[in-house]
Amino acid sequence: MSPKPEYSPDVSELAQIAKAMSHPVRIYILKKLSQMQSCCYSGDLVLEVPVGRSALSQHLKELKFAGLIQGEIEPPFIKYCINRDNWNKAQKAFENLFDAPVSDVNAASCCSI
Amino acid sequence: MSPKPEYSPDVSELAQIAKAMSHPVRIYILKKLSQMQSCCYSGDLVLEVPVGRSALSQHLKELKFAGLIQGEIEPPFIKYCINRDNWNKAQKAFENLFDAPVSDVNAASCCSI
DNA sequence: TTTGTATTTCGCAAAATAACGAAATGTTTT
């Protein structure tokens, strides 16, 4: 009944990516994994992050669910690394939020403060 | 006494931006404001978004707090628009999360799955 | 098979988020 529309898929997707990145620990993990230019053990990460092992595991799970990272079993460890494909997609989605880029003139004329 | 380090400022900042963008309504608002290439009244937005006025007001407040939008009083309305400067900064922060871009070779050699 | 190591899941409590309607604020029009 309500004329309220729903969100379009791209809106929901970007929100979901943002949610996965909405916690400092998770940003830290992403940053770390990228800086290593390789993978990381969960056990290594726990030393650098102010949460316990179980909480870290949860954060890794959420990043994995969002597709931003991936885990590879490499006994007796699990190596985590960035999912480059999905990361690139996420970055594009973020860039394209403004799919109609405005000129500086328009931007300036828009808001006085 | 815990050896746990804290987050660096850039990590916290990016997490905060991501948190502000972690809700579909807020993504929609950002998208809308950018597409208009101008400003928007809260009253206009409420017709396009599946939340009530008070909830919308909260979302606008959060986006404003994060610096992504700005409100300009233009009686009897309040016009909202994107804060271009901060948006550009946010986008850069997002792009630079991976400050050491990896080559495709490294990326491929990292994870088998 | 038993032990040890690495990680995740479970159960729970505290805190944060989201949404609503009602009331409040501020401004314009009558």
Add this chain to the structure above:
DNA sequence: AAAACATTTCGTTATTTTGCGAAATACAAA
């Protein structure tokens, strides 16, 4: 001054998120 309008704040409730320690799982080494 009163009525109308746009928006925000308040008070409340329901849901989600976060984090911890304990228990469970998975695997390798002894």
